[in-house]
Amino acid sequence: MKLAKQKHVPMRTCVSCGKKTAKRELLRIAATPSDGIIVDSSGRANGRGAYVCRNGSCGPEGLHRGRVEHVLRVKLSDNNWNELSDSITQSVEISN
Ligand SMILES: [Zn+2]
Numbered sequence: 606m607k608l609a610k611q612k613h614v615p616m617r618t619c620v621s622c623g624k625k626t627a628k629r630e631l632l633r634i635a636a637t638p639s640d641g642i643i644v645d646s647s648g649r650a651n652g653r654g655a656y657v658c659r660n661g662s663c664g665p666e667g668l669h670r671g672r673v674e675h676v677l678r679v680k681l682s683d684n685n686w687n688e689l690s691d692s693i694t695q696s697v698e699i700s701n
Pocket residue numbers: 619620621622623624657658663
């Protein structure tokens with residue numbers, strides 16, 4: 606593996622495709638103590654975070670509920686999941 610000297614960019618792993626990507630290219634899903642599972646557009650919400658690429662093939666289409674539950678260590682109801690998928694769809698559309 607070749608290591609190039611460059612400015613440090615925070616990297617996170619996409620829960621959908623598993624690729625490591627610069628954090629700013631990813632959408633953060635947070636399991637917050639106060640608001641439940643949200644799309645964290647600020648990237649600063651409290652709680653565990655899961656990251657997904659902002660492109661359409663990773664979120665929400667490529668996103669598996671079980672993976673998100675595993676990473677966030679939560680159980681999502683059908684309602685939670687539908688709301689989350691909608692939020693992701695909206696966020697992805699906005700950022701494109
Ligand atoms: Zn991805």
